[in-house]
Structure formats: C-alpha cells, structure tokens
Amino acid sequence: MKVLRSFLRLFLFSAIGTSSLMAQSTNLDWKLHNDGKVRQVITNMGTMNKAATNYPGLIFAEFPPNSDEEHLYQGGIWIGGIDPNGDTLVSVTHAHYKNEFYPTADRGDTIWTVQRGDTVQIPYWQNYVGISDQDFVCRYADDNLLNIENHTPLHVEIIQATHAWSSPPVDEFIIYEYKIIPKSIPIKDAYIAFWMHSAVGVIYTSNFIDEMIRYVPDQHLAIVEDVPGGEDGTAISPVGFRVLKPVDPSLRWSMTYWEHETLPVLDATEYKTMSSGIIFENRLDQPARGHIILGFGPFQLKVGDTLKVEMAELFGFGLKGLMKNSDYVDFLQTKGFRVPAPPPKPTVTVTLKSHGMTLNWAKTKQQVETYVDPNRGDTIKYPFEGYRVYKSTKSANGPWTLLAEYDKINDVGSNTGLKYDYEDSGLLNNIEYYYSVTSFSREDKVLNFPSQETSISNTAKVITPGTTPPETVGQVSVVPNPYRGDIAYNTYDPPWEKSKGSRSRWLEQDRRIQFINLPVQCQIKIYTLAGDFVFSIDHDDANKGYEDWNLTSNVGQAVASGIYLYSVEDKINGKVQIGKFVIIK
Numbered sequence: 001m002k003v004l005r006s007f008l009r010l011f012l013f014s015a016i017g018t019s020s021l022m023a024q025s026t027n028l029d030w031k032l033h034n035d036g037k038v039r040q041v042i043t044n045m046g047t048m049n050k051a052a053t054n055y056p057g058l059i060f061a062e063f064p065p066n067s068d069e070e071h072l073y074q075g076g077i078w079i080g081g082i083d084p085n086g087d088t089l090v091s092v093t094h095a096h097y098k099n100e101f102y103p104t105a106d107r108g109d110t111i112w113t114v115q116r117g118d119t120v121q122i123p124y125w126q127n128y129v130g131i132s133d134q135d136f137v138c139r140y141a142d143d144n145l146l147n148i149e150n151h152t153p154l155h156v157e158i159i160q161a162t163h164a165w166s167s168p169p170v171d172e173f174i175i176y177e178y179k180i181i182p183k184s185i186p187i188k189d190a191y192i193a194f195w196m197h198s199a200v201g202v203i204y205t206s207n208f209i210d211e212m213i214r215y216v217p218d219q220h221l222a223i224v225e226d227v228p229g230g231e232d233g234t235a236i237s238p239v240g241f242r243v244l245k246p247v248d249p250s251l252r253w254s255m256t257y258w259e260h261e262t263l264p265v266l267d268a269t270e271y272k273t274m275s276s277g278i279i280f281e282n283r284l285d286q287p288a289r290g291h292i293i294l295g296f297g298p299f300q301l302k303v304g305d306t307l308k309v310e311m312a313e314l315f316g317f318g319l320k321g322l323m324k325n326s327d328y329v330d331f332l333q334t335k336g337f338r339v340p341a342p343p344p345k346p347t348v349t350v351t352l353k354s355h356g357m358t359l360n361w362a363k364t365k366q367q368v369e370t371y372v373d374p375n376r377g378d379t380i381k382y383p384f385e386g387y388r389v390y391k392s393t394k395s396a397n398g399p400w401t402l403l404a405e406y407d408k409i410n411d412v413g414s415n416t417g418l419k420y421d422y423e424d425s426g427l428l429n430n431i432e433y434y435y436s437v438t439s440f441s442r443e444d445k446v447l448n449f450p451s452q453e454t455s456i457s458n459t460a461k462v463i464t465p466g467t468t469p470p471e472t473v474g475q476v477s478v479v480p481n482p483y484r485g486d487i488a489y490n491t492y493d494p495p496w497e498k499s500k501g502s503r504s505r506w507l508e509q510d511r512r513i514q515f516i517n518l519p520v521q522c523q524i525k526i527y528t529l530a531g532d533f534v535f536s537i538d539h540d541d542a543n544k545g546y547e548d549w550n551l552t553s554n555v556g557q558a559v560a561s562g563i564y565l566y567s568v569e570d571k572i573n574g575k576v577q578i579g580k581f582v583i584i585k
Contacts, residue, residue: 103138
C-alpha cells in the first residue's frame with residue numbers, strides 16, 4: 001500500500017537521522033517551495049526528499065497543488081571522481097537510504113529564504129540577490145559527518161540555490177543551481193549525476209510502480225511518466241530533470257534506469273554508471289520503477305575550483321505541457337532567469353468579530369504601488385495594477401475562490417478603482433477560514449509576458465471568527481451533540497473535521513467535538529456515564545473560547561458510543577459547570 005510506503009519511509013529516515021546525529025551534531029533544515037504550482041521539499045542535505053530532516057509531509061514533489069499527486073520518492077545530486085591515491089570515490093546526497101552530505105552545526109548552515117531583488121549577507125555567499133519569488137540557499141559537504149558506514153569522502157562542498165516563481169508562465173518548474181567546490185584534494189575525471197527515484201501518481205493508491213521513462217538527448221532531459229489508467233489512474237503530470245549547465249559538446253553523457261535488485265551501490269559501480277556514456281533506450285512498453293541516473297563529465301577539479309551546475313525540475317499538464325515548459329526555460333536562460341516580477345506582497349491586518357471579519361492592507365500601499373521592475377521590456381515606470389482577495393474553506397493551499405478584484409482606473413482591466421479593505425460576514429464561529437490578498441502587475445506587451453501576481457498561498461492568513469470568552473462557566477456546551485459517526489463531517493463546506501498537516505485523507509484521529517463558551521482559564525474533564533475518567537483538557541486563552549477533542553481517551557484509544565459527562569472548572573474563581581453529550585458511532 002502506498003500509505004504504508006509513506007509511513008515506512010518516514011520511520012526509516014527518522015531512524016537514520018537519529019543514529020547519524022548521535023555521534024556528531026549537524027544543523028538539519030528543510031523548506032517547501034510553494035510559491036508556484038509545484039510543492040517541492042528542499043533540504044540542506046541536498047536531497048529532494050526529507051532524508052534525515054523532520055519534514056512532516058507525506059508528499060515530496062506535488063503538482064499541481066491539492067492533487068495528492070507525488071512525483072519523487074527520492075532525488076538528489078551525486079559527485080564522483082578519482083582522488084590523489086587513485087581511489088574511485090562517489091559521494092551521494094541520496095541513494096535509497098544512504099545519505100553522505102550534511103550541513104555543519106553552524107547557525108548559518110540553515111536554509112536561507114530570499115525573495116526576488118532582496119540582498120542578503122549569507123556567510124558563504126555575500127551580497128546574494130534573490131532571483132525568483134522564492135529562493136532557498138543552503139550549503140552541505142560530504143565530510144561534515146565522518147561516522148557514515150562505507151563512506152570515504154571526496155571532501156567536496158556544495159552551495160545550492162533553488163528558484164521558484166509564483167505566476168504563469170514560470171510557475172510549473174524549479175531551477176536548481178549548484179556550486180561544487182573541492183575543499184582539500186583535487187579530483188580527477190569528476191562526474192556529476194542526478195539520481196531520480198520517481199513514483200508518479202496519487203499517493204493513496206496501492207499500485208504505483210508503472211512508470212515509463214524517456215530521454216530527450218538534445219535537451220539532456222530525463223522524463224518519468226505514469227502509465228495511463230491502472231489502479232493509480234492517470235497522473236496529471238510527468239516529472240523531468242534537465243541539465244542546463246554545463247552542456248559543453250565535449251562532455252560524456254549517460255542515462256540509465258534500474259530496478260531495486262540491480263541498482264549500483266558501491267562507489268566503483270556508481271562511478272561506472274555515471275561515466276559509462278551509455279544512453280538506455282526509452283522504456284515505454286514495459287512500465288516499472290523509475291530509478292534514473294543521469295550523469296555527465298569528466299571535469300578536472302583543483303582545490304578551490306568552483307564547478308557551476310544548473311538543473312531544471314520540470315512539470316506540466318501532460319507530456320506536452322512539460323515539454324512546453326522545457327522550451328520556456330530556454331527563454332529564461334537568455335534572460336539570466338530574471339523576468340518581470342509581481343509587486344511586493346501586501347501586509348494585511350485582520351479584525352475579527354462574531355460570524356465575520358475585516359481585512360485591511362492600506363498600511364503598505366505606497367510600497368506596493370510604487371515598485372519598480374528593471375526586468376520589464378516596456379517603459380512603464382510603475383507597473384502595479386491592482387489587488388485581489390481570495391478565500392478558501394479547505395486549507396492555506398486552496399482551492400481558492402476569487403472574492404474581489406480592485407484595479408486602477410486606467411485603460412487596463414475592469415477599472416473598478418482601488419480599495420484597501422474587505423469585509424466578510426455570515427461565517428461560522430470557531431471554524432478556520434483562509435484568506436489571501438495579492439497584488440498584481442500590468443502585462444509586459446514588449447516581452448509578451450503576462451501580468452504577474454504574488455503567491456496566493458504564501459500570503460494566506462488563517463482566520464477563526466468567534467466571540468470573546470465569557471466571564472465564567474455557565475454557558476459551556478458541546479457541538480455537535482449528539483456526535484454521529486455515520487455523518488461525513490469532513491465533507492462539510494467548510495469541513496467540520498479535516499486531516500492534519502499535509503495529509504489530505506481523513507483518518508479516525510481526525511474526529512472532532514468542540515467545547516464552546518469557555519472562560520479564559522479552565523479545565524475540562526470527560527467521564528463515562530459510569531463515572532470512569534476518559535480525558536482532560538486544560539484551556540488558557542484570553543481570545544479563544546473553545547477547545548477541540550478528537551474522541552480519543554487518555555490512553556490513546558478511540559472512545560465508544562455512549563452518553564458522556566463533562567465538568568468545566570473555572571480556574572480563576574473555582575466555579576464548576578456539569579453537562580453531558582452523546583456519541584453515536
């Protein structure tokens with residue numbers, strides 16, 4: 001089962017991370033690209049999966065958002081070469097359950113987040129200027145941990161920057177930039193490879209091992225596609241790795257794919273695979289696992305040299321969409337990946353009330369509306385055009401409904417005029433809603449580049465309307481009462497019950513009843529009708545007058561149907577209220 005697969009990988013990676021860190025400390029970190037349509041985890045171990053970090057998600061490379069469509073089980077960069085002793089060595093960021101690159105324990109070896117145009121003083125990259133709407137920068141090396149079994153390091157440091165954009169036509173791929181630096185020994189006949197263990201399809205289906213593989217040699221592009229139909233249906237998007245730099249004609253290229261049982265695991269066999277010059281034929285009629293090793297070289301690297309490598313991770317709506325995005329990357333390269341930008345993000349304040357709320361973003365209007373974009377092809381000095389207001393009842397990743405658009409009165413758009421507030425009413429109290437206010441630009445007709453908009457998800461706010469806590473107990477009640485197990489509360493809009501974190505499938509532990517009208521400081525105790533203790537909840541919040549319970553006892557067991565009693569003690573004045581509720585499963 002794919003759910004079991006996800007659980008096992010979380011467990012195994014956690015175990016590996018724990019054992020590795022017992023001997024030496026290291027500052028592990030992860031970030032999630034979510035400005036555009038790609039949800040891709042990035043770690044400062046150089047992987048495209050969680051590796052030994054504490055990333056809590058089940059999906060590492062989702063496209064499009066909220067599709068539950070996974071594309072990468074594992075992925076990362078490999079470095080191989082010959083050391084001065086004549087030994088053939090390979091260091092991998094990831095190869096199944098093998099990690100050999102780690103950051104140091106320094107605070108500066110976290111993942112740095114940089115927005116387009118911002119200048120940041122990163123210890124190992126001074127005056128770094130953001131290229132995309134969401135840049136992540138990190139550093140790792142193959143000798144920061146020395147207790148890795150069967151690992152002899154090449155003493156290589158890698159500085160990595162990844163770039164993601166928020167708006168079409170540049171929001172369906174991520175660009176990876178690597179600086180590869182030998183620290184203490186020269187490396188002869190060095191080869192670089194990208195490892196891609198793909199698993200394309202909806203994560204909750206049982207059979208996902210049905211991938212086709214193709215290679216586009218003139219673009220140095222390896223693609224994994226899901227076979228249409230089958231138990232996992234038909235995936236929306238393939239996934240592709242395309243090497244953008246270096247692409248010198250003298251380089252030797254290899255593209256091979258493997259099954260679990262035949263994967264190269266020793267340095268010598270890994271290096272042979274990276275440097276073989278073998279290009280496997282496309283595998284379109286015998287679908288299987290998508291284990292790909294895309295290698296190129298050789299390079300002669302001296303100590304202190306910097307080998308610059310660029311790679312594009314591509315997605316799209318079908319193979320045709322992916323190939324269109326690959327072609328668009330060529331245009332981006334001619335622009336140095338610097339294209340017209342959206343305006344700055346508005347700063348939004350929220351005023352809550354019972355059954356409603358108001359958004360206001362006037363505070364930053366001067367900054368947003370007078371931004372200058374040096375990467376446009378036209379002569380418009382201030383390309384800001386307007387604001388949009390969105391709402392979701394599901395999550396901060398949408399799906400989103402456009403509530404309002406306010407644009408400048410000119411010869412562009414609907415000419416509604418600008419506003420700086422939005423009021424919404426008729427909301428349910430104590431229920432989470434999601435709102436986002438974005439800013440957008442005019443299109444660039446000279447470059448034929450569309451209007452750019454700030455990320456909806458990255459500006460989202462979680463809003464929970466409600467009343468302030470009462471002075472003391474006396475009004476406490478339980479909703480829903482009775483709680484009925486035959487009702488799919490997770491299908492309500494907005495959902496009464498919903499899954500936690502990045503998991504989208506509802507599970508038993510997501511059940512929910514709510515105690516409302518709680519005073520500021522109180523304790524809730526739940527008992528069976530026979531008087532047996534079930535669970536207690538401590539409440540201490542001057543703004544929130546409610547608490548949730550997931551129908552699980554103090555020993556972690558799901559409770560049975562029945563009548564339950566509760567007591568709520570006001571910790572300030574000692575007053576107690578007693579009540580009852582019913583659970584029907």
